[in-house]
Amino acid sequence: MTIDLQQELADVDKRVRQSENDAATMRNALPQICPHLETAEWAFFYDDASIIAGFKTRAAFAPVRALAQKWTKDEPTIGEQTYRAEVFGVAFIANVSELPPSCRVVEEIIEVPAREAHTETVRKLVCK
Numbered sequence: 001m002t003i004d005l006q007q008e009l010a011d012v013d014k015r016v017r018q019s020e021n022d023a024a025t026m027r028n029a030l031p032q033i034c035p036h037l038e039t040a041e042w043a044f045f046y047d048d049a050s051i052i053a054g055f056k057t058r059a060a061f062a063p064v065r066a067l068a069q070k071w072t073k074d075e076p077t078i079g080e081q082t083y084r085a086e087v088f089g090v091a092f093i094a095n096v097s098e099l100p101p102s103c104r105v106v107e108e109i110i111e112v113p114a115r116e117a118h119t120e121t122v123r124k125l126v127c128k
Contacts, residue, residue, distance in 0.1 A: 022049040029088035036063040041097075050091040057098040064094060076103055078125050103127040 026049050033051065037043050039060035043053040055061040061083070065071060068085035076082075076099060083094045099105075106126050109119050 019047065022047060025049040025089045029090045032088050033064075033067065033090065033092075036067060039063060048091075049089065050093070051087075052093045052095070054095045055097065058096055058100070061094055061096045064092070068092070076100070076125055076127060078105055078123055099125070100127065 026045065029049075030045075037053060039055060040053040041056055041060075043051060045051055053064065055064070064087075065083070067087045071083045071085040071094075074082040074084070080095045080097050081099055081103075083096065085092050104126055105123050107121050107123050109121050112118055112120050
């Protein structure tokens with residue numbers, strides 16, 4: 001096996017520079033973001049300049065939501081809605097337990113094919 005030492009060293013230097021840039025981004029963003037996280041149930045801060053936080057209600061998420069003009073929403077799941085945005089240069093992911101008012105959980109009985117057919121009740125999320 002041949003290893004290109006110069007290329008490997010260049011890759012390491014690139015990763016170090018990226019880590020330094022990410023650290024600088026977090027250092028600049030945290031004083032602006034942290035005061036708004038008081039309503040979060042939990043928050044994790046990552047080395048790659050990203051934050052993931054959990055909120056119990058949409059009202060608790062509102063102070064953080066105001067920090068970015070555009071948030072994208074992931075497909076909702078039973079139990080939470082996930083929002084994503086860049087906030088002061090940091091990738092921010094917010095998990096909100098309270099679903100949007102346009103969503104509701106419905107139960108339906110389905111037939112499950114097996115050796116002996118039976119039915120099960122399943123829950124699914126329905127949004128308008």
